[in-house]
Amino acid sequence: MIFGSHVSIKDGYLGAAKRAVANQASAFQYFPKNPRSLTIKDFDQEDAKSCKDFCLEHQLCSVAHTPYSTSITPSKNKHDLTIASLLNDLEITDACGSIGVVVHYGSQISKIDPLASYHLMLDILNSVLSQWNGSSLILIENNAGTKGALGTTIEELVQIRNLCEYPEKLGFCLDTCHAYASGLWNGENTGELIEKGEGLGYWEHLKAIHLNNSKYPTGSKKDRHANIFNSSNGYINAEQLEQLVKSPVLAGIPLILETPDDEGVSHKEEIKMLKQKWEK
Numbered sequence: 001m002i003f004g005s006h007v008s009i010k011d012g013y014l015g016a017a018k019r020a021v022a023n024q025a026s027a028f029q030y031f032p033k034n035p036r037s038l039t040i041k042d043f044d045q046e047d048a049k050s051c052k053d054f055c056l057e058h059q060l061c062s063v064a065h066t067p068y069s070t071s072i073t074p075s076k077n078k079h080d081l082t083i084a085s086l087l088n089d090l091e092i093t094d095a096c097g098s099i100g101v102v103v104h105y106g107s108q109i110s111k112i113d114p115l116a117s118y119h120l121m122l123d124i125l126n127s128v129l130s131q132w133n134g135s136s137l138i139l140i141e142n143n144a145g146t147k148g149a150l151g152t153t154i155e156e157l158v159q160i161r162n163l164c165e166y167p168e169k170l171g172f173c174l175d176t177c178h179a180y181a182s183g184l185w186n187g188e189n190t191g192e193l194i195e196k197g198e199g200l201g202y203w204e205h206l207k208a209i210h211l212n213n214s215k216y217p218t219g220s221k222k223d224r225h226a227n228i229f230n231s232s233n234g235y236i237n238a239e240q241l242e243q244l245v246k247s248p249v250l251a252g253i254p255l256i257l258e259t260p261d262d263e264g265v266s267h268k269e270e271i272k273m274l275k276q277k278w279e280k
Contacts, residue, residue: 001245002061003211003274004028005257005267012044013051013096021058023268024275027254029208032064032092032101038078038085043092052097061254063139063173063208064093064101072124073106073117079124086128086138093136099207099254100137102173105151105160107143117150122163129166139173139207144181145221152182154193158200171205175258176244177212177226180236183219187240194247203249211245211255227259229273242278 004027007019013030020028033041055062066089074082089101110116125138140157143149150156161170179185185193197203213226213234226234228241245255255274261267 001274001279002027002252002254003257003271004062004254005259005261005271006030006065007267012047013092014047014054017051017054017058017060017062020060020062023271025267025271026059027061027063027256029063029065029102029256029258031067032089032096033067035065035067036069037067038069038081040084040088041092043095045095048092048095052095055097062096062098063254063256064089064096064098064136066101066103070103071106072103072121073109074120074124082124083127086124087131090128090132090134090136090138094134098136100139100171102139102141102208102210104141105143105149105157108148108150118160118163121160125160125170126165129164129169132166132169137169137171137207139171141173141175141210142178142182142184144175144178144223145183146181146223152178152184154184154197154200154202158202161205171207172202173208173210174206175210175212176236176241177210177214177258178223180214180218181216181220181222185244186218187236190240190244190247193244194249198249206250206253209245209250209253209255210258211241212258213241225259227263227265228257228270229277230263230265233263238277246278 004025006029007016093101106121143151215224215226216222
């Protein structure tokens with residue numbers, strides 16, 4: 001199994017990869033630039049290449065995550081900046097040799113026209129991908145359902161990819177906390193979820209999993225991550241998570257922790273526990 005966690009780029013992209021190895025991980029996720037800004041980054045090409053070479057040498061896979069302020073349903077004044085920022089993220093991601101860059105599914109932007117959000121998402125994605133010819137993908141992540149967010153069903157996720165003019169440049173990232181919070185997955189319907197995903201062609205385009213427990217019950221629509229084996233603070237039991245991620249259709253997909261690393265267990269310790277308990 002391919003375990004990893006989100007790591008900082010404070011020491012550069014190569015530094016992030018080295019941190020992942022120090023955590024005994026075989027995968028990692030990183031922000032390609034300032035996570036709180038859409039400002040275009042003139043990044044260090046040599047550092048990115050060194051990261052790519054290091055990852056190849058250590059059989060390490062990686063994914064990037066767009067800044068928090070990225071939305072594929074942006075306001076009008078952020079339309080062009082969002083496109084430019086996503087292209088910048090893809091360029092950095094590709095230079096680092098990463099699978100792709102994760103972006104959250106959009107939110108509802110109109111109470112009058114329920115299709116307005118989908119039209120805007122497709123406009124943004126088509127505008128970006130028409131200009132992109134690299135290997136890295138945009139990876140669309142499912143939402144928890146907070147603040148009118150869309151993208152809480154497999155049908156929505158798959159349909160956006162199907163309707164995009166460049167589906168070959170799009171993949172998916174499944175967040176287990178978001179799936180649980182939205183009610184897509186309640187810990188008891190794993191078989192049904194797997195079957196639905198197979199029927200809709202979702203799993204074949206899944207490239208990364210955000211492996212997170214949830215601090216709130218299923219259907220709460222609250223996006224609060226908990227540690228995997230924290231039975232006192234997490235609503236998903238470890239056996240339910242293990243059953244999901246060990247499903248044959250998910251084999252070989254990197255499992256990236258976005259769990260708290262300051263609540264009694266570090267990511268390094270959590271990765272060690274995952275290996276001890278799940279690699280059997």
